[in-house]
Amino acid sequence: MSSIAELLWAEKYRPKSLDEIVNQEEVVTRLKKFVEEKNMPHLLFAGPPGTGKTTAAHALAHDLYGENYQRYLLELNASDERGIDVIRTKVKEFARSRVPGEIPFKIIILDEADNMTADAQQALRRLMEMYTATTRFILIANYPSKIIEPIQSRCAFFRFTPLRKEDVIARLRWISEQENVQYDIEALEVIYEISEGDMRRAINILQAAAALGKVTVEAVYKVVGLAHPREIKEMIKLALDGRFTDARDKLRQLMVEYGLSGIDIIKQIHREIFSADLKLPEPLRVLIADYAGEIQFRLAEGGDDEIQLNAFLARLVLVGKKLKA
Amino acid sequence: MPTKELPWVIKYRPKKIADVANQDKAKKEFIEWLTAWLHGKPSKKAALLYGPPGCGKTSMVEAAAHEYGLELIEMNASDFRRREDIERVAKLAATQMSLFGSRRKIILLDEVDGISGTADRGGLNAILELIEITIHPVVMTANDPWDTKLKPLRDASKLIAFNRLTETVVARVLSYICKSEKIECDDKALRYLAKLSDGDLRSAINDLEAIARGYGKVTLDLVKALVRRRDREYSPFEALRNLFMSKYAWQAKLAVTQTNIDYETMMQWINENLPNQYSDPEDLWRGYEALSRASVYLGRIKRTGNWDLLSYVFDMMGAGVALARMKSKYRWVKYSFPQRILLMSKTKQVREIRDALARHLAAKLHVSSRIVKSDYIPMLQIIFVNNPKYAARIAIGYNLTENMVKYLAGPRSNEVLRYIRELKERGVPEEEKKEGERVKRTRRTSGRSGRRSSGKGTQTQLPF
Numbered sequence: 001m002s003s004i005a006e007l008l009w010a011e012k013y014r015p016k017s018l019d020e021i022v023n024q025e026e027v028v029t030r031l032k033k034f035v036e037e038k039n040m041p042h043l044l045f046a047g048p049p050g051t052g053k054t055t056a057a058h059a060l061a062h063d064l065y066g067e068n069y070q071r072y073l074l075e076l077n078a079s080d081e082r083g084i085d086v087i088r089t090k091v092k093e094f095a096r097s098r099v100p101g102e103i104p105f106k107i108i109i110l111d112e113a114d115n116m117t118a119d120a121q122q123a124l125r126r127l128m129e130m131y132t133a134t135t136r137f138i139l140i141a142n143y144p145s146k147i148i149e150p151i152q153s154r155c156a157f158f159r160f161t162p163l164r165k166e167d168v169i170a171r172l173r174w175i176s177e178q179e180n181v182q183y184d185i186e187a188l189e190v191i192y193e194i195s196e197g198d199m200r201r202a203i204n205i206l207q208a209a210a211a212l213g214k215v216t217v218e219a220v221y222k223v224v225g226l227a228h229p230r231e232i233k234e235m236i237k238l239a240l241d242g243r244f245t246d247a248r249d250k251l252r253q254l255m256v257e258y259g260l261s262g263i264d265i266i267k268q269i270h271r272e273i274f275s276a277d278l279k280l281p282e283p284l285r286v287l288i289a290d291y292a293g294e295i296q297f298r299l300a301e302g303g304d305d306e307i308q309l310n311a312f313l314a315r316l317v318l319v320g321k322k323l324k325a
Numbered sequence: 326m327p328t329k330e331l332p333w334v335i336k337y338r339p340k341k342i343a344d345v346a347n348q349d350k351a352k353k354e355f356i357e358w359l360t361a362w363l364h365g366k367p368s369k370k371a372a373l374l375y376g377p378p379g380c381g382k383t384s385m386v387e388a389a390a391h392e393y394g395l396e397l398i399e400m401n402a403s404d405f406r407r408r409e410d411i412e413r414v415a416k417l418a419a420t421q422m423s424l425f426g427s428r429r430k431i432i433l434l435d436e437v438d439g440i441s442g443t444a445d446r447g448g449l450n451a452i453l454e455l456i457e458i459t460i461h462p463v464v465m466t467a468n469d470p471w472d473t474k475l476k477p478l479r480d481a482s483k484l485i486a487f488n489r490l491t492e493t494v495v496a497r498v499l500s501y502i503c504k505s506e507k508i509e510c511d512d513k514a515l516r517y518l519a520k521l522s523d524g525d526l527r528s529a530i531n532d533l534e535a536i537a538r539g540y541g542k543v544t545l546d547l548v549k550a551l552v553r554r555r556d557r558e559y560s561p562f563e564a565l566r567n568l569f570m571s572k573y574a575w576q577a578k579l580a581v582t583q584t585n586i587d588y589e590t591m592m593q594w595i596n597e598n599l600p601n602q603y604s605d606p607e608d609l610w611r612g613y614e615a616l617s618r619a620s621v622y623l624g625r626i627k628r629t630g631n632w633d634l635l636s637y638v639f640d641m642m643g644a645g646v647a648l649a650r651m652k653s654k655y656r657w658v659k660y661s662f663p664q665r666i667l668l669m670s671k672t673k674q675v676r677e678i679r680d681a682l683a684r685h686l687a688a689k690l691h692v693s694s695r696i697v698k699s700d701y702i703p704m705l706q707i708i709f710v711n712n713p714k715y716a717a718r719i720a721i722g723y724n725l726t727e728n729m730v731k732y733l734a735g736p737r738s739n740e741v742l743r744y745i746r747e748l749k750e751r752g753v754p755e756e757e758k759k760e761g762e763r764v765k766r767t768r769r770t771s772g773r774s775g776r777r778s779s780g781k782g783t784q785t786q787l788p789f
Binding site: 054208242264301306307 | 606683715
């Protein structure tokens, strides 16, 4: 028993400096150059979730400014800030304060920058130019293609790739040892498979499984099953059974009670399509998966969550009807 | 185009400010403001004319342009959604002399209250910039200028109020037009038309013209048979009925635009009622497919600010949805209010707690609240429901409120809360304090060095 306060492991074991980051060697090598030179351009970090983009940005700032780096860092999340005006005000205020002696600039991390509208990105571009003497931006995005050309051309580009299996497992083992967690090595492998190279997810699953007791394959599946509401499966079955409005009720429950976004739901549906619980002729799985992909694309394009998923459910009703005939 | 074919609203629009029906106070204020402009220094560089639809705001500006020989540069709300557009058109017009000589200009931005939400924030700023640099009078019109988002515009403008026109005034103008057009009309009919128009002269003239051109005369019976209250007053129920009964694409497009709700809400109404109306699975799917396309277009508009795409939204949510019915016949069904909107208000409290929790953790975990909701909260719920003791320590670690704990722990809330109280009262025993500090130190230096010595090789014990 340690301190009475416990933290989430994804945060507790987040690498503090570039040296501690085990993956993304190419990225880390280039970032260390900036630390040596005590200078850097604007940066664009792109890659899938849980590959260390935010961690790398913090580690870079840490290595540049030392332990108290937070003072020289402004962290914004584009999807949580209310509009570009709020961002502008915060940047303006932050840029006004003094820069550290040795390094002539401060750092602004803008996470989920690809969620900004094109107009907001244009405004951001102007901001970047306006304060370029005293600040550097690190823009973080899942999809770099959603960042407008003029911003891309002003940033050094860094691509983050999904973590390798051995690295994820080594990290999970190490955390387990720090926390005195009992585990089966197979369970860690299953965690890797499920998390698909997303370190944040992997560590979260580990912590939740550990809270149930020994981390076994069963415990991992239990956690993942619990985290994926059974309503998803029920919803699919209802739709295939031709009961559209009942399926839609489940969908609303998922959105309103669980607070899941359309993208979260369609991703979970995608996982279910190929599960053995769902009795479907194999070719139909492919058909449905294809349509799920189309819906996910439309959601990313900005379509309304419920309308897009209802279109998907209506398609399932149709598939179900043909199946019975 | 020969004069007789001009729509009457254009043919009979006032040529001089004095010709504008009523609005004496507005006229006086407007003339004062405009003359100040033309003779040098105006009090405010822009004027904001506000009042109900069809009461003469735009007509007044057009009449003024005509009377003072100004070139009217007109832009509609849909034109200046994008900052580039306003910069290109309006600033050029304002800061450069006209190609043929130096005729002065007046810039009209119609329906500025049509600018909505964050997507148009750039547009609003562009207008403010325009007002700052313009060398020509800028006039804006709005139905409702009191929206908070329009405050900067209000501050930068001379506000001029227009009143709703009375029935008598509207009827008088209608009567004048009938005389000029040599149309047989009865006063009761004009009076009734005026009443239906709700003070909207433009709509009254349009209605008058439709009847007169179709029947050559205007009688009370004709008006009662042909004229409904204005299009925009269709309730969503009526609009849905019109939509699903539509046989032609144009009818369906009209149906979704002529409502008293905005198109996004209309989409929710269609979304709710599609399965009530379309019993055949194929029709239902085609209907949703069309609605889905409409919502994607709307999403693209919001993301890129490209409002040209708006008509495709109506194509798909109107014509696309209505013409999706190929297998089943139209039948009367009862429409219902969008459940999602009801559900959202019913679950407001829970969602507020969840959102507060997400924001609270987002700041500490360096992720967006969306990621907290999708990645962290489900895992936390598992921990809170299955291991209240450990959950209590996390709750302390993140300073969670009682409501947040209840949201995460559900049926085991009381246990978690009791542990939290116990842990806080007991405090940290001496030897554990050291351990706690060491954990902190380990966190800071962290790394893979694995400084901790305790617990190595004792993997059979749970940490909590």
